[in-house]
Amino acid sequence: MMGNTAKKNLVILGSTGSIGRSTLDIVSRFPDRFKVLALAAGKNVELLAEQIRMFRPQYAVIKDEKDIPRLARLLDSEALQVKLLSGTDGYRHIAALPEADLLVSAIVGAAGLLPTYDAVRAGKTIALANKETLVIAGKIITSEARKSGASILPVDSEHNAVFQALQGHRKDDVKRIILTASGGPFYNWPRDKIEKASPDQALKHPNWSMGAKITIDSATLMNKGLEIIEAHWLFEMPLERIAVVIHPESIIHSMVEYIDGSVIAQMAIPDMRIPIAYALSFPARLKIDLPILDLIELSRLSFLPPDEERFPCLRLAREACARGGTYPAVLNAANEVAVQAFLEKRIGFYDIPEVIQKTLEKHGGEALESLEQVLETDKWAREVSASIIAEKRR
Ligand SMILES: NC(=O)C1=CN([C@@H]2O[C@H](COP(=O)(O)OP(=O)(O)OC[C@H]3O[C@@H](n4cnc5c(N)ncnc54)[C@H](OP(=O)(O)O)[C@@H]3O)[C@@H](O)[C@H]2O)C=CC1
Ligand SMILES: CC(=O)[C@@H](O)[C@H](O)COP(=O)(O)O
Ligand SMILES: [Mn+2]
Secondary structure: OOOOOOOEEEEEEOOOOHHHHHHHHHHHHOOOOEEEEEEEOOOOHHHHHHHHHHHOOOEEEEOOHHHHHHHHHOOOOOHHHOEEEEHHHHHHHHHOOOOOOEEEEOOOOHHHHHHHHHHHHOOOEEEEOOHHHHHHHHHHHHHHHHHHOOEEEEOOHHHHHHHHHHOOOOHHHEEEEEEEEOOOOOOOOOHHHHOOOOHHHHOOOOOOOOOHHHHHHHHHOHHHHHHHHHHHHHOOOOHHHEEEEEOOOOOEEEEEEEOOOOEEEEEOOOOOHHHHHHHHHOOOOOOOOOOOOOHHHHOOOOOEOOOOOOOHHHHHHHHHHHHOOOHHHHHHHHHHHHHHHHHOOOOOOOHHHHHHHHHHHOOOOOOOOOHHHHHHHHHHHHHHHHHHHHHHHO
């Protein structure tokens, strides 16, 4: 039982990533409020070792077992008290530790699904950054959360904004959710220029500093497509009542429109430590020393409609959500494969939506019944999209 003065025991999946590092920045500012129980990284052994030395968790997990000896060598004898685990079993073990109060789910991609699912089944509070989990298995995750009593607190800036704008209001009074999108680096580029965009250009997000995968998703607008599906599950909102507006300044992080015409927006500087702090401390707020939002200096905020002709991923995501069942899992897996291929310069920018569309066209589609089915669909879609890419390169 958490008292007012008890520290929250945190498990942080993806601690070496952009969200993980921002989370640890917040934790380091509030040593009286939070204790790091477990950390989990992918391959960044050096950074994980540094984090272990600094935060002294009881558990740490790395993806490959073969990296454990190198990780152990980087630790001093005191830090070596940590129990080192590896792989999916390790992530799943720490996700459901009985002594954990809150799990930060910040592994990128479908790899975050199983540990997040375990935390949900264990009835934990989950600060959810890993949107892919809800995209591919939203029905299963939300239904398990209802059964176990798990709370899912959104970290994704738009969903965190919507969550804030919903506080103190009646769900029945909501007319629409309006998600803002920066539009990415290419929102005002013509199609023929976007077509030749390089990974380096796509990785230059105008407002946010994030991991490579989500940054490319922002450039294609697939990020907003995934966020529509995420909002659909998180807020039980029908697809047709989730709108997207391009807002290049990323100051309004999203809005809720009510039946009386009131629109409640959450605004802040684009810094993920703000939504992370809110999720970590909800319903309280933490006093964080960050630059203020200076509206006079900003002077204007702008809004434009999204262009699905230049950014077809938005349409593909909406269609996959409308078709439902296993389609969003196919969309997500094909996107992960295509984004990786783009980053490795094996395909061009507009090959991303093409690969996703072709993969979706090959899919039969089933009603979503089980986690196993999600994993099988994910595997199938990865194989199909990889073969479409291989065929294109022949
Ligand atoms: N960054 C942001 O501002 C935002 C991110 N999100 C979401 O949060 C999640 C994380 O994003 P972000 O922090 O940017 O991503 P990063 O790429 O910066 O970090 C990803 C983290 O996941 C780990 N990881 C990668 N692959 C695997 C794997 N197969 N198994 C286990 N761990 C793995 C990485 O480990 P390592 O580096 O050690 O290999 C790293 O710790 C994504 O789902 C993203 O959509 C949502 C809103 C905003
Ligand atoms: C910070 C965050 O939540 C990201 O999802 C961000 O919103 C990406 O920016 P886009 O609006 O460009 O997708
Ligand atoms: Mn977002």
